[in-house]
Amino acid sequence: MSADRKDPHRGTQAPTDGAPIDPVGMIWQQVEKSWTASFDMWSAWAGSWQSTVQNRGAPAVKAIVDQLANPAAWPGGLAPLTKELEDILALPRFADLPGMDAAALPSFAPALELMAVAQQYLLAAAPVWASACQRFQAAIAERGAMDSAGEAMDIWNNVLDETLMAFNRSAEFGSVQQRFLRAAMHQRQEVRKLAERAAQAVDLPTRTEMDDVYHRLHDLLREVHDLRRELCALKRSRADGVRAVPAEAGES
């Protein structure tokens, strides 16, 4: 093979031993090489795709399927699924490219979760109103005839308040509250993420930066307070010492 040389003008190999050129063989060789190169490329892409599917897609799809197969997770709506999709898109950080991390993008998951919480609350609260109506009817029946609509209103108000108070103390309501708090806080974090990016774009301090400043101020305030206390103690002890010296001198 070392005897072969390339003809830069023709782009084909010229035999050096004086053998006749086989144009069909050369064409076939070119086609074969092109095909092999093309196949290698597609094979590499297929490997890449397979790796992506295996490492990112399959776990995410498994998680999504698990979520879908779990009736307990259904009230959560689409929120957990969007998290999984974000995980598929996330990339490592590159030095000289803009951040492509999907986690940096605002997520709709908390907003979807808030909608799901509202549904859960409505589901939990619906029987409470039915119960309040039943209790009101029972209270009216027990009371008998009434002189005014105002009396009925008072009974209704008391029944409704007691029913809602009992519901607000229930584990069911506690669960909705807990879920609401988490979703609301995550939603707030998403909004803050957007606001911080906007603030950075126009050179305004962000919440995170201001918190850092406040932390330092707070530490300084504590330090000043401690130093002031030490100074007062020193002044007191010095004053006591000055008073003690003449007294001792007098005694001697």
Add this chain to the structure above:
Amino acid sequence: MDKAFGAIPGLVELAAYGTRAAKAASLLSEIRDQDVDLATLQREEIHRICGRTLYHIVADRPARVRTPVMVVYAMVGRWTVLDLQDDRSFLRNLSEGGCDLYVLDWGNPTPADRFDDFGDLIDLYMDGFVDVICDRHGIDKINLLGICQGGVLSLCYAALHPDRVRNLITCVTPVDFHADLQEQHTGRGFMNVWTRNLSPADIDLLIDTMGNVPGEVGGAMFSLMTPFRSLAKYNLTLLEVGQDRAKLMNFLRMEKWLADRPAHTAESARQWLKDLYQQNKLANGDLVVGGRTVDLADVTMPVLNIYSETDHIIPAAASRAMRERVGTKDYTGSAVSGGHIGIFCSRSQQKLRDQIVSWLRSR
């Protein structure tokens, strides 16, 4: 015609309702926000530390209780409820009873205050103000009167600085934050139930995200305690009090006070909700403030603990639990009638005033 009109069921009642509503609306139209005045008792600003202010109540008669009293209210509300109006003023009553009063105003915490924890509230602000009072009067101890959360802070202060407190008075102050489990009542201790429904991680999420906890969050919690009554006050109650200007003004003053809810500093709120409401560290002797453990056995000065058996926010059992935990031999527990706020702004405060003043004078 009148007879026929009156014979239609409910129509007379509806007409009477309309008349009352018109009268209430007429009265309401005469009143502007600036007419609704709170905390009118004369006071002077004595000292200020980072937005926290110490006021001295200017009395029109000489003090009969020689040692001045520093009043510490909760951070979750404003102290002005203690001087709601002339005839419903806890501070005026105490002042007229002969107490020389100082009031700590926690102000309106800003994001710059978010890292203030119990250690700062107690060792930095409260102790700083106690220094100022002692310097003014040439004394080394003061009387401390803490209310609700202010009572908890006062109790911690007394445990950590027993040499600075001559007598301690706590009003509607929780000590055992899990005591509501022993005496469960639908209308009481909702905050305890709500907080325990959350995990410590939820509280961290809340505080880390919000920073200072806005007053509106506390307001929402209080509304959930009595969900319908909180709304009914704007139709039924307003209609009732709207027939009389004095009653309406009283109602509007309370509303103005309720609307003025300062934020709670983030780190102290974290301790309040996690260490106290969830983990009950004050009662268990595990609460750490400013790097020191609060041991209530160190509260050795005389203690007067005032609580209400019908308190819907702080269950009485939570307050009564103080007796077994403080180290003093001079403990007085006193149950008074009224609600959590009502005991400070009802007209019948004579008994409460007399009790506090005579207790202080005898010590």
